[in-house]
Amino acid sequence: MPATVIEEPLGVAAVFPDGSRADCLLRDGSLPVFARQLMRALADLVHPHGPLKRATTVREYQGALRHFLPILVATGFEADAARLTRPRLAQALMALPAAKHEHHVRAVLRRLDDLDHVFADDVRLYVDGQVFKSRRSRDRIPLPAYTETEWKRLAEVCEEAVADSYRLFRRSLTESQHGRHWREGGLSRENIQWTLRHDGPHHPGLGRNQIGVRRYQQELLPLYPGGAAGAVGALFPLADTVFSYQLLFGIRTGIVPDGISDLGLEDIDWAGDATVLLDYVKGRTAAESMVLSRPAVRLLEQWLEHSALARRFMPADFKGRLWSRFCVTGPHRWSSEPLDPYTRDVWIRGHGLVDKAGKPWQIHVHRIRTTFEASRDRRLWTGSTRATIDPNHTPQVEGDHYLAGQSPAQKAATETVIEGAQQDLLRRAEPQVIKDGDDAAAVAAAFPGLVAGLGLDEGALAELIGGERDVFAAGCGDQLSGLHGPKGKPCPARPWVCLLCPLALFAPRHTPNLMRLRAYFGRQWQQMPSHPFMATLGPYAQRLDDLLTSTYFPESVLRQAAAEVSGTDDELPLRPEETTA
Structure with missing residues (x-):
């Protein structure tokens, strides 16, 4: 049954979907002609013609109109809806005490114009425009994610x-x-x-x-x-x-x-x-x-x-x-x-869902998405330059809606990721040492700054040049430095990680293994999609292409190293999941 307007006192009478009947009264005598027009629009917003299905919601809309009408009177407005101008409407809407009041008033005005086409074109555009937000999104406190115990219990x-x-x-x-x-x-x-x-x-x-x-x-x-x-x-x-x-x-x-x-x-x-x-x-x-x-x-x-x-x-x-x-x-x-x-x-x-105090839960459906974002598996986010956050979100959205509601453990993990990224950028800014001879004195004379940067004395440098500190693809300045693992323990990095490590030294004796790495990257490129390859192996493949050129090594050395490559996974120290088909 459609809602109707009550003339005296002015209000709306309606029967709601749950079978209840209510008379919702405006209780405001400001602008009687305009107020009756607004009540007729509000009645049309009630179910079945509109979305309002509860008496409390109708009264919320009337409460917003009780704020709106006196403000409109204070601006000097004394006529009906057809005489409303854009400046007066803007002044009244901006003076409302809360954003929800403006939302309700705009909804009623919009329905009134749909019924009677009463507003001028500029007023209609203004009514259909954006709601003034009383509080910036950055100042809002988002709902925190459910704890792991709550999330597991709800599931x-x-x-x-x-x-x-x-x-x-x-x-x-x-x-x-x-x-x-x-x-x-x-x-x-x-x-x-x-x-x-x-x-x-x-x-x-x-x-x-x-x-x-x-x-x-x-x-x-x-x-x-x-x-x-x-x-x-x-x-x-x-x-x-x-x-x-x-x-x-x-x-x-x-x-x-x-x-x-x-x-x-x-x-x-x-x-x-x-x-x-x-x-x-x-x-x-x-x-x-x-x-x-x-x-x-x-x-x-x-x-x-x-x-x-x-x-x-x-x-x-x-x-x-x-x-x-x-x-x-x-x-x-x-x-x-x-x-x-x-x-x-x-x-x-x-279902017996209670919190720590024994009170029933307040299930906020938006927290479901927040918790899903906080707990989802991020290992599948390949192909993104921002691999620590959802590639479907901008950094602004991720920060405002999901990172702001982190638990202390999640905040610590986020800070660890940021610190690791900053350290990685600093390491990549340092140039790698490339040795094109076997004479330690020549290296020391040509690269005094790099030798000092590695913190090597003459004995350690001699071990490095002589091959005593070799790993698979390079010589390592200090395997116990902890750049890719805990300090004081051997570096656990995979063979290709040395290509971007500042402690690595590349000599002609390493070119066969570098060629084997290049062949391995070629096989991975054939069987992997381009986005995952570039996200995981791309930087190392690009660095390897730069190294294996005549700029760093003679052509004869490169040709001899290429002849030693058979093109199989047996040539590299790979884990089972890293092998190619």
Whole structure:
């Protein structure tokens, strides 16, 4: 039933989706003509024509108008909406005490213009424009990620709830194959599920008033402790089941909650039997897409099977929406809207989710994404110059929305990554020592600065030149320096890491192994995608191409070294996972 305007006192009367009726009064006498126009627009924002579904929400909008109207009067405005000018509107909106008030006022003005086309073009553009933000995004305190214990507990609860509801669905589906209409065969699980499967959930006739209180308590409740709602929910997913699926889907994908809520069947693109490309809407960056992980695909397949029977009885408007569900109570039998706070609280209490103080959790769906970003596996982020953060985020977004809410352990890990990157930049700025002869005196004369930088005395330099400190691809100034491992222990770096190490010295005797490394890089290039190769081996391959030129080594030395290369992995000290096919 559409909402209506109350003339005296001015307000809105409405019947809401949960069946409640309320009279929401403006309680402000400013600008009576303009105020009545605003109430008519507000009434049109109430369900079923608009998104407002609760009396408290309507009263919030009226509270914003109670701030707006006196401010507008103070600017000298005394007419109706058609006389409103852009300067006066801007002055009134900027004087509102909170950003949410401006949001509500703009929504009402926008609906008023949709109904009557009452505003001038410049005012209409201003009404449809951006909301003034009273607080910068950098000053907002983001919700912190769940702790590992909380995250694990939430995932376990959702997985258990989804598994139990799906198990009950499969059992009830089997039972429905062996029964008949319950009015003919009596109240049994098989007969009740047969009736629901063939007649749908709308009018099963299982209420107290329909079968009698005594029969309801003695026959139905022993079968389904939840009564008629429990019987219907066994075959047709209800609100609590849908919420469990949505939470678990967010845990496995990290999609923003509004993107999950608005998903439709047309957003699912099946690329084969096990791969899904999901298109969703993200408020900050509009349309996005994601290739789902295998656990997320399995959950999506299970939900589509779980809801397939319900879609046979849904109205056409709901069949294309992914999370459509049946509603046992209320004036509307089908819904695809997000759950209201009351239903969420019932779900939380029903699953025993309490904090350290023993109080029920406050589940913020946006924290699901924040925790997913904080705990996801970053080893797959190859091909990005910013391999320590999500390549799909800008540094600004990553810092504002995810790094700001880190735990102390996560902050320490982030600082360690930053320190390591800074040290790596300093090391790479130091030139490598390249030796084109075997005479230590000539090296000392040609490279006094480099020798001093390595901190080598004459004895150590003689060992280095003589090959006593050789590793696979170079001579090492000090293997116990701890550049790539703990100080005081031998360097654990892989053979190609020496190419960019400031402690490495390259001599003609090293060219055969350098050639073997070049052949190994060539084989890896053939079997690896270009982005992962450049992210992991690219800098070393480029450095190697610079070294193996006539600038550093004579052509005869290079040709002789190339003749010693057989082009197999046996020539290099590789781990099993590093070998090429």
